[in-house]
Amino acid sequence: MKENYKAWNINIDGFPKEGSIVEQLKFLINFAILAPSSHNSQPWAFTVSEQGITILPEEGRALRESDNNKRQQFISMGCALENIIIAADYFGYTGAITYHLDGVSNARIDVRFSKQQKTGDLRRDPEHLATCITKRRTNRGNYDMSKMLEGKVVQAIRNFSTSQISVFITGDTEIKRRVTETILVATDDAMRSADFRQELAKYITPSITSSPIGMPGNTIGAPFLFSFILSTLIRKMPPGAAQRNQLRTLLEKTPFFLLIATPGDTREEWIKTGQVYQRIALLAEQNRLATHPLAAAIQIGNHYIDLAKIFDTNLRPQFFCRIGYPTKEVPHSPRLTSGKVTLAIP
Ligand SMILES: Cc1cc2nc3c(=O)[nH]c(=O)nc-3n(C[C@H](O)[C@H](O)[C@H](O)COP(=O)(O)O)c2cc1C
Numbered sequence: 001m002k003e004n005y006k007a008w009n010i011n012i013d014g015f016p017k018e019g020s021i022v023e024q025l026k027f028l029i030n031f032a033i034l035a036p037s038s039h040n041s042q043p044w045a046f047t048v049s050e051q052g053i054t055i056l057p058e059e060g061r062a063l064r065e066s067d068n069n070k071r072q073q074f075i076s077m078g079c080a081l082e083n084i085i086i087a088a089d090y091f092g093y094t095g096a097i098t099y100h101l102d103g104v105s106n107a108r109i110d111v112r113f114s115k116q117q118k119t120g121d122l123r124r125d126p127e128h129l130a131t132c133i134t135k136r137r138t139n140r141g142n143y144d145m146s147k148m149l150e151g152k153v154v155q156a157i158r159n160f161s162t163s164q165i166s167v168f169i170t171g172d173t174e175i176k177r178r179v180t181e182t183i184l185v186a187t188d189d190a191m192r193s194a195d196f197r198q199e200l201a202k203y204i205t206p207s208i209t210s211s212p213i214g215m216p217g218n219t220i221g222a223p224f225l226f227s228f229i230l231s232t233l234i235r236k237m238p239p240g241a242a243q244r245n246q247l248r249t250l251l252e253k254t255p256f257f258l259l260i261a262t263p264g265d266t267r268e269e270w271i272k273t274g275q276v277y278q279r280i281a282l283l284a285e286q287n288r289l290a291t292h293p294l295a296a297a298i299q300i301g302n303h304y305i306d307l308a309k310i311f312d313t314n315l316r317p318q319f320f321c322r323i324g325y326p327t328k329e330v331p332h333s334p335r336l337t338s339g340k341v342t343l344a345i346p
Pocket residue numbers: 034035036037038039040041072073075076079136137138139140214215292293294295296332333
């Protein structure tokens with residue numbers, strides 16, 4: 001296996017039960033780094049001590065053009081955080097989270113761990129969400145329109161709503177039609193910006209790549225040879241009618257759309273949005289469903305206002321994705337190893 005894909009190869013039973021607390025927490029970072037992130041930029045860093053794990057935004061991997069207010073970065077950090085909480089639970093630890101997000105330059109999230117007092121059968125649960133972390137991947141392909149989501153899965157997804165986060169999921173044809181139009185316009189708006197394309201192009205790599213960051217062509221549906229020129233094409237010119245139609249077809253080949261929205265628009269709400277999305281993505285994986293985030297209508301211009309209207313909510317849309325049964329498997333994308341994103345404590 002190539003170096004940049006090795007992170008996916010975790011032996012889940014390799015948890016250092018007899019090791020020090022620092023060794024055990026370092027093992028959890030292996031799960032954190034498999035989280036999704038915008039452009040697969042992996043804009044996070046971690047420190048590990050006997051007290052716990054701290055997650056920090058990594059400015060060197062932030063996306064300045066597509067994410068100038070850092071919403072996508074903090075949502076991505078929330079996904080990584082949730083992987084830590086889920087993996088810790090699998091190994092018998094409860095993670096307590098404190099969000100320190102007010103400072104401009106020193107935002108951080110602290111997780112402290114306590115051992116669960118489990119009684120009875122202590123064997124690990126083979127159905128636990130943690131076992132889905134290494135299987136999950138974004139699937140940008142068509143989904144099977146003849147297979148709807150089961151009512152109990154839809155309900156389980158809606159149940160992630162709390163007083164601070166609302167999860168909307170819909171298969172309604174008219175709502176989906178209006179959302180599709182909004183996403184198409186938002187994507188056009190994003191792609192018209194040469195700066196946006198310049199940044200995106202840096203994260204599109206050929207299908208064969210040694211880069212630990214970014215989206216290889218085979219994860220975005222590009223044919224093998226085409227994947228070698230895709231980055232240059234994106235940089236040089238906005239996509240045309242053919243690509244627009246491709247996106248329209250993709251959205252039409254989607255049985256359900258999912259939106260996460262919050263009362264305010266703070267970093268803490270962005271992190272919590274990422275946490276909820278990651279749980280949904282893993283629940284989807286557990287049920288052989290796939291998800292595919294699309295950030296343009298959330299992040300570009302005022303299209304989020306249209307999304308809110310279509311979903312009939314006063315809340316601020318934070319995250320949108322497609323969800324359904326995929327018609328094809330897709331490969332994983334590469335990752336920086338946990339050693340590369342775990343910083344020494346100063
Ligand atoms: C906050 C966030 C925003 C994302 N936005 C998009 C998007 O607009 N379009 C897209 O195709 N994928 C999007 N993705 C998916 C990422 O590109 C994907 O997670 C990343 O390339 C890593 O691949 P993986 O999820 O298969 O591990 C987004 C993911 C996150 C967490």
